Amino acid sequence: MKIVNTLELAQHGPVIPVIVIQRLADAVPLARALVADGVRVLEVTLRTPVALAAIEAIVRAVPEAIVGAGTIRSAADAQAASDAGSVFGVSPGYTTAVGAACRDAGLLLLPGVATASEVMAAQADGLSFLKFFPATAAGGIPLLKALAGPFPDVRFCPTGGITPQSAPQFLALPNVAVCGGSWLTPADAVDRGDWALITRLAQACAALRAAE
Numbered sequence: 001m002k003i004v005n006t007l008e009l010a011q012h013g014p015v016i017p018v019i020v021i022q023r024l025a026d027a028v029p030l031a032r033a034l035v036a037d038g039v040r041v042l043e044v045t046l047r048t049p050v051a052l053a054a055i056e057a058i059v060r061a062v063p064e065a066i067v068g069a070g071t072i073r074s075a076a077d078a079q080a081a082s083d084a085g086s087v088f089g090v091s092p093g094y095t096t097a098v099g100a101a102c103r104d105a106g107l108l109l110l111p112g113v114a115t116a117s118e119v120m121a122a123q124a125d126g127l128s129f130l131k132f133f134p135a136t137a138a139g140g141i142p143l144l145k146a147l148a149g150p151f152p153d154v155r156f157c158p159t160g161g162i163t164p165q166s167a168p169q170f171l172a173l174p175n176v177a178v179c180g181g182s183w184l185t186p187a188d189a190v191d192r193g194d195w196a197l198i199t200r201l202a203q204a205c206a207a208l209r210a211a212e
């Protein structure tokens, strides 16, 4: 499914799962388990040799999913992610070069930032929905509150160290649109193909915003 603006990613539930696929065969059942309970926006990190093939497989077999590539660090990553059918890219940090590469590749970018200077660099390139990474280590809720003053027009997707317990507090901040996290796809559950557990974790997400 296509989107025209990264902020649309926040309209499909309060959590964007950060997914690491080790075995290609896991990609489609894992995506189906998440999508079954309304978690449609999936970030598949480019951290494993099968990541691009996994994105292709999910795009082909799970049309309800809105699939993005995480860990975009270079122009080559951006082009490969776009070629694999990713609708968006997520980068751990922001450089003008990565921003330009994503634009050239036709890939919407959710860029990572952790400081005011990085927010300014991303905004200067027209980006105002930003991943706040690594959220907990970089300053968590107090830093997000502090950034709200000078950047009232910026929205964040905090990612890194967020848990089901802390997510409601992050989601309650006016400048947080959605959270990212790996807790929806625990490595041991993926290893044993426990898709029912992953669907239950996805189900539980819906309550995170309601719990604010």
Ligand code: 3PG
Pocket: 018, 133, 159, 160, 161, 162, 180, 181, 182, 183
């Ligand atoms: C990552 O880089 O793996 C993401 O930020 C997810 O972080 P988490 O595992 O702390 O949710």
